[in-house]
Amino acid sequence: MTEVTTPNVYHPAEIEEKWQNRWAEQGLYDADIDSSRKPFYAVSMLPYPSGDLHIGHWYALVPSDARARFQRMQGFNVMFPIGFDAFGLPAENAAIKHNVHPKEWTYANIERMRGQLRTMGTMFDWRREMVSCDPKYYRWTQWFFTQLFKGDLAYRKSSPVDWCPHCNTTLAREQVWGDDRHCERCDTPVIKRQLEQWFFRTTNYADELLSFSGIEWPERVRTLQTNWIGRSEGAHVTFQTEALGESQESDEIEVFTTRADTLWGATFMVLAPEHPLVDKITTDTQREQVEAYIAEATRQTDVEREATDQEKTGVFTGAYAINPASGARVPIWIADYVLMTYGSGAIMAVPAGDQRDFEFARKYGLDISVVIQPEGEELPDSETMTAAVSAKGVMIHSGPLTGTDSSKDMDKVLAYLEEKGIGRRAVNFRLRDWLISRQRYWGTPIPIVYCPDCGAVPVPDDQLPVELPEDVDWRPTGESPLKLHPTWRQTPCPQCGQEAERETDTMDTFMCSSWYHLRYLSPDYDKGPFDPAEYDYWMPVATYTGGIEHANMHLIYTRFFHKACRDLGILSGDEPMTTLRNQGIILGEDSEKMSKSRGNVVAPDALVERYGTDTIRAYLMFFARWEQGAPWDSNGIEGTFRWLRRVWALCPDSPVGEATNDGTAKDGTAKDTASTLRALKRKVHQTLASVAHDYENFEFNTIVSSLMELLNEMYRAREAGVVGTSEWNEAWSFYLRMLAPTAPHIAEELWQRLWPGDSVHVQSWPEYSEEAAAEEEITLVLQVNGKVRDRLQVAVDIDRDEAEKAALASEIVQKFLDGKEPRKVIYVPGRLVNVVV
């Protein structure tokens, strides 16, 4: 038993703040350009200053911080900055609730969160902090907007857009979620409104966004983005409408199809009710019905209209078109199952090959013409068939292409269309342009002035920022609050000087977060959004970490933004972030999503007070697979606390010098001690290898468990009398350095105890010795017919013959052989012998 006179007890409160202050004073985490070292730029998605740091913030930031610290010990020059995504709706909502100005609310929260972030013990370089609602920041957000505008990547158009009636603003398509098409923020179902809004041409980059070459992003995110972008290859085919009278000209209706091989089976056409040609082609006799249908369609919500289980409805326009391949006269209908927002808002209907068209044709008695011979099946009869047959196959009744197998030779079909001038190859995307106008107050003003003569004019660089006025009634009315300001709108046209008006919408806050990683490079730089020298040294971001919920929003926007800026000559490189990783979600102890209303929220501040930062850091890394998350378990944290207490208690209590114990001092146990020392050294090096591997691969839980295992081994070694040996000292030197990224305070305190001087955090990562890690003995598993029957301790270099001999010599093996002759003996070097009978 250890003596009770010197209470050597771990009290995190006594050391953590002390070290945080000292590191800050020393500028330990200041990251500056240093061409002699390789840069490592690590970014975690910036937090929104909602008021209190919650456990989710810790979960996102701490393992990222630990990994950044590890990279630093590996010799990289690491920059790990932090900032605040400070514009946005919650500030306005909270401001309304508590009657404080959004700015005041936001900055008070930021101040509070800065304090909380400091208790986390992260290696943030605070000199690089950015705050997106600061005019120094949004000046450049506006500058980027004007650049995109000048490059024709920002444009204004009137279109039906998604409107959240609760947030009183438009939303981007990406911010409308789920079956009921609700607002991503407040869950209210959105409605459509026809509005004049600003868009970015994200669709220009659709194809490039589908390529993930050169970046290491999780499969999951790539799939989400790929599906979101929704590329389909096919053809545009043009149908001519039949002229109504001799004096009239025919119109062209363009359709997109992925199945040009079924063109001969197109027996009717369907236009979306909003299609611009509908009014023109509708005949007098059908007009009443058509208008009634359109009115009904308009009245319906998107949800109702787009419900897939609804029976299809439609109305004949009275007009006909000519199938450009077959020459057939086909009726033109309108139906709401055709969406104006996809393709050209018109389709060629092939009821034999498309289930939707089939149902529609059956309901309204339209012709069905089978043009694909299904492989290995009888030709469906158009009168009796009960479902469309969508597979490709050999084309029939298809003029010159009859006999072509479209499952193999689609190219021939497309070539034919092009040759005959019927259609042309085309690619269609689901992705839409990014709607960035918001009718809210707390955002970056869109830097545009509307002049009666010059039109929409971007505010010149030297007049930026267009500052957000503070004396505004920011209560949402459905109109942009800036519109209601008495004077702010009026401004001379930057081009001709006559009286003009400012744009009063603000930008989607995803615009702010599309480039914040560039502002960290040089937050005070005023000759551009970032200092090119800093950019050249640090970019691209080496690892980017954050939640996966942004896969189709922020993570698409920021990639678009980077590529657009590249093409505008603002920066270089194709991608902003090389490696992306997503943490999972911590649920409440009841396995439900944490929320105030459920009362299952875990408060980090209270945990820090009780256990200290290091314990929470270690627990967050240990308690679940980081990329997966898990329900919180408040008992589990005791285990990590116990571990750190045991580290503290085992650590020698005075500086380490030369070895004071050569391992032979203990009488009669010299041999045992020697093997213990070898085993200790081996375990230390093996742990080193696995810890390093796990840091590289974001496998944080096994880092902590390896360190726990090693500590257990060290406790056993102490009992064997190794204290004071060079192996023991090396174990501590390694242990504290391996611990430092995870539990930086205790590692520093103990390091200073043993090796007073430079911080543990400027030490280099221990050097691995393969020789030291090598096993001398292995457990040879003996199997009979694949079942484990016995185990033997043997030398690691045992050869095949010896191993087989040893196996057959085993009594237990013999018992299970039961006198039978081995038919085959399998030997896996270093692992097992399997005797097969």
Next chain:
RNA sequence: GCGAAAGUGGCGGAAUUGGUAGACGCGCAAGACUCAGAAUCUUGUGUCCGCAAGGAUGUGGGGGUUCGAGUCCCCCCUUUCGCACCA
């Protein structure tokens, strides 16, 4: 409906290329120390049979490949997530 991921003890989770399933921790049980508790320490802990030795069984279910499968292949079930009349 389409796409993706995941199913391992009471719980979180380990397990390079197919080669000792359940590391590490929580929880639980017994014990030590203590007047008692807390803390700490020791031991045990997948399931079933057995006093034990030992044996059987076991990674969502079923089949297959293999000397050998948590891992590879096929089918099915469940859960989570994303998209959804996308032409």
